[in-house]
Amino acid sequence: NAGVTQTPKFRILKIGQSMTLQCAQDMNHNYMYWYRQDPGMGLKLIYYSVGAGITDKGEVPNGYNVSRSTTEDFPLRLELAAPSQTSVYFCASRPGTGNQPQHFGDGTRLSIL
Amino acid sequence: AQSVTQPDIHITVSEGASLELRCNYSYGATPYLFWYVQSPGQGLQLLLKYFSGDTLVQGIKGFEAEFKRSQSSFNLRKPSVHWSDAAEYFCAVDDKIIFGKGTRLHILP
Structure with a gap:
């Protein structure tokens, strides 16, 4: 009963490096989301996807890219890591819109030094 | 624009006491x-x-x-808190799931 799986759990990057945060869900959910969580700021939506091949920007997309080639996977790419991207990143999925709650992964803690 | 406000950043209650966490939203339709x-x-x-x-x-x-349309509120309650309830609580609204900034709950023994 995996749900939403995020890898890695922790990562330290140097400024300017790139990396991909992985997110996979096995619930056949159409909607997937990426959030970042900073202390005292709640969750901010980075990107979301309503289905394979469809992605859209959220509130804070700058510095990130996503793709959705399959229903299961929704990776988040950082091309040129900056200290401002130090955060905890959460991936979530839900079957559809409206009254459907989200299912969250356990997060990826990312530090940019 | 849609928004969610959780006015209390931190709340501390004693174990066994009642709890209410506040949430106010701004939304054009029934959220x-x-x-x-x-x-x-x-x-x-x-x-x-x-x-x-x-x-x-x-x-x-x-x-x-309880959802109160007249007050644009959706406050969370529990009659008697347990130490295991210490956590951060987030209120959220609608399709893209707009989150409040959270309320951290502390429980005194």
Whole structure:
């Protein structure tokens, strides 16, 4: 009963490096989301996807890219890591819109030094 | 624009005392509303949701919330808190799930 799986759990990057945060869900959910969580700021939506091949920007997309080639996977790419991207990143999925709650992964803690 | 406000950043209550966490929203139509709980180092877990019908909704772990349209509020309540309820609580609204900034609950023994 995996749900939403995020890898890695922790990562330290140097400024300017790139990396991909992985997110996979096995619930056949159409909607997937990426959030970042900073202390005292709640969750901010980075990107979301309503289905394979469809992605859209959220509130804070700058510095990130996503793709959705399959229903299961929704990776988040950082091309040129900056200290401002130090955060905890959460991936979530839900079957559809409206009254459907989200299912969250356990997060990826990312530090940019 | 849609928004969610949780006025209290931190709340401290004694074990066994009652609890109310406040949530106010701004939304043009009848919203879908959610409360999530986050334990340290974990993702968010759904406590309860409201989308229509009875304005008092029951959730897991003994929590309930009441939707009050006139006050644009969806406050979370629990009659008697347990030490294990210490966590951060997030109110959220609608499709793209706009989150409040969270309320951290501390429990005194």
